[in-house]
Amino acid sequence: MNRVFSGIQPTGSLHLGNYLGALKRFVEMQDDYECIYCIVDLHAITMPYDPAELRANTREVTAGFLASGLDPERCVIFNQSQCPMHPRLGWMLSCLTPLGWLNRMTQFKEKAGKKREQASLGLYGYPVLQAADIIGYHATHVPVGEDQKQHLELSRDIAGAFNRQFGVDFFPLPEPVITGEATRVMSLRDGTKKMSKSDESDYSRINLNDDRDTIALKFRKARTDSEPGVTYDAENRPEASNLITIYAALADTSRQAVVDDYASAQFSDFKKALTELAVEKLGPVGEEMKRLMADPGYVDGVLKDGAERARAIAMPIQDEVEEIMGFLKA
Numbered sequence: 196m197n198r199v200f201s202g203i204q205p206t207g208s209l210h211l212g213n214y215l216g217a218l219k220r221f222v223e224m225q226d227d228y229e230c231i232y233c234i235v236d237l238h239a240i241t242m243p244y245d246p247a248e249l250r251a252n253t254r255e256v257t258a259g260f261l262a263s264g265l266d267p268e269r270c271v272i273f274n275q276s277q278c279p280m281h282p283r284l285g286w287m288l289s290c291l292t293p294l295g296w297l298n299r300m301t302q303f304k305e306k307a308g309k310k311r312e313q314a315s316l317g318l319y320g321y322p323v324l325q326a327a328d329i330i331g332y333h334a335t336h337v338p339v340g341e342d343q344k345q346h347l348e349l350s351r352d353i354a355g356a357f358n359r360q361f362g363v364d365f366f367p368l369p370e371p372v373i374t375g376e377a378t379r380v381m382s383l384r385d386g387t388k389k390m391s392k393s394d395e396s397d398y399s400r401i402n403l404n405d406d407r408d409t410i411a412l413k414f415r416k417a418r419t420d421s422e423p424g425v426t427y428d429a430e431n432r433p434e435a436s437n438l439i440t441i442y443a444a445l446a447d448t449s450r451q452a453v454v455d456d457y458a459s460a461q462f463s464d465f466k467k468a469l470t471e472l473a474v475e476k477l478g479p480v481g482e483e484m485k486r487l488m489a490d491p492g493y494v495d496g497v498l499k500d501g502a503e504r505a506r507a508i509a510m511p512i513q514d515e516v517e518e519i520m521g522f523l524k525a
C-alpha cells in the first residue's frame with residue numbers, strides 16, 4: 196500500500212518555497228495516495244519560540260494547507276503534538292541512531308551556526324523525530340523540497356537499522372518525492388540562500404498571505420544583475436534564474452519554455468509578468484487563508500478530526516513497535 200506523509204513547521208508565515216516545494220505536491224498527491232499531512236509543532240519548539248505565536252502559527256499553517264487545496268475529507272490534517280506516537284517512537288529510534296549519523300546533518304550545522312553550544316538537544320535530534328513522524332505511519336512516499344533530502348536519507352537508514360537490529364521487515368523505507376521545477380526556491384535578496392520563514396528580511400520571501408501590492412513591491416525590489424535579458428544561468432545569474440524557476444513552477448511549465456517566451460523581453464518586463472502570474476495564482480490562496488483565519492472554530496475542528504484519524508493509524512503501529520522491542524505490557 197502507498198501512503199504519503201509530510202509536514203511543515205508552524206514557525207512563521209508559509210512562503211512561496213513551502214508552496215512550490217511542498218504544498219503544491221501535497222495537493223497533487225491527495226488524488227492518488229492515502230495522504231497524511233502534519234503541522235509539525237514539536238519540531239517548531241527546537242528553536243527559541245513564543246507560545247502564543249506557536250498557537251497562532253499552527254492555525255495559520257493549517258489555514259494555508261486548506262487554502263492551497265487540501266481536502267480534509269480526503270487527507271488527514273493534524274498537528275503533531277496531538278498524536279503521542281511521535282515523541283514516543285522518536286525516543287525509541289534515538290536509542291538506535293548513532294551520533295555519527297547525526298553529526299553529518301547540515302541543517303543542524305546551519306541552524307545552530309556559531310552558537311552550537313547553546314543549541315538544544317531537540318534541534319540536534321530533529322531528524323530522528325522526523326524519521327518517527329514518517330515511519331510511524333508506515334509511509335512509503337514523502338513529498339519535500341530539496342533541502343530535506345539528507346533528512347529523508349537518514350529516515351531510510353533509521354528504518355533499516357530498526358529492521359536489522361530486531362530481525363524484522365517492519366518499517367518500509369520511505370521514498371523522497373522531490374519533483375517539479377522549484378524544489379529549491381531561493382531568497383529574493385540573495386540567490387545563494389534558500390527562501391526561508393526565519394529569514395530576518397520579509398523582502399526575502401513572498402508569503403502566501405501577502406496582498407497584491409506587497410507581492411508587486413517584493414518582486415520589484417528582488418535583487419537581480421545588470422544583464423538586461425531573460426536567460427537561465429544558475430551559476431552566474433542566480434537571482435534572475437530563481438525568478439525564472441518561480442515563474443515556470445507557478446505556470447506549470449518548464450524553465451526553457453519561460454526563457455523561450457521572454458527571449459526578446461527586458462528583465463524588468465519579465466518581472467512585471469511574474470508579478471501578474473504570482474498575484475493570479477496566490478491571490479485566491481491568500482484570500483481563502485484570511486477567510487479561514489476568521490473562523491478558528493472550523494480550523495480547530497479540522498485538526499481535532501485529523502488527530503483522531505492520525506492516532507487511529509499510528510498507535511497500532513506503535514503498539515507493534517513496542518512489542519517487537521520487548522516492552523512488557525502487563
Ligand code: AQP
Nearest residue numbers: 203204206212216217339340378379380390391392393
Ligand atoms: N525555499 C524552499 N524551496 C523549496 N521547498 C522548500 N521548503 C522549505 N523551504 C523551501 C519545503 O517546505 C517544507 C516545509 O519546510 P519546514 O517549514 O518544515 O522547514 P524548513 O525547510 O526549515 O522551512 P523554512 O521556511 O526554512 O523554515 P524555518 O525558517 O523555520 O527553518 C519542506 O518540505 C521543505 O523542503
